[in-house]
Amino acid sequence: MAQxxxxxxxxxxxxxxxxxxxxSAASKYGSDxxxxxxxxxxxxxxIMNILSMQIKNGDEITIIADGSDAEEAVAGIKEAMIxxxxIEG
Structure with a gap:
C-alpha cells in the first residue's frame, strides 16, 4: 500500500x-x-464518486493505492494532479 x-x-x-x-492517470494502473x-x-x-465528494480549495486529500503497482500509481497520480x-509540487 502507498499513499x-x-x-x-x-x-x-x-x-x-x-x-x-x-x-485517466489512475486507469493506467492495476491497483485499487x-x-x-x-x-x-x-x-x-x-468521476461520479469524485465529484460527489465536493472537494473544495483548501481541503486536504489523501490518495491511497493498494496493489502490485501501488508506488507507481501514487507517483503517477501525484504528477497528474500537479x-x-x-496541488503544488
Whole structure:
C-alpha cells in the first residue's frame, strides 16, 4: 500500500476537468486507488464518486493505492494532479 496527502490549491476545487485527468492517470494502473477527504472516500476511477465528494480549495486529500503497482500509481497520480494545477509540487 502507498499513499500521499496534499491540499487542493485550485481555486474552484476538484472539478470535472482535473477529475478527468486524474481518472485517466489512475486507469493506467492495476491497483485499487481511493481518494479520501475528511470522512468521505471514493474510487479514483469514478468521476461520479469524485465529484460527489465536493472537494473544495483548501481541503486536504489523501490518495491511497493498494496493489502490485501501488508506488507507481501514487507517483503517477501525484504528477497528474500537479500538472492539472490541483496541488503544488
Amino acid at each position: 500521499f496527502t496534499a491540499v487542493i490549491t485550485d481555486k474552484i476545487g476538484l472539478h470535472a476537468r482535473p477529475a478527468t485527468a486524474i481518472i 486507488i481511493q481518494i479520501v477527504s475528511g470522512s468521505k472516500s471514493g474510487n479514483l476511477r469514478s 500538472a492539472a494545477a490541483l
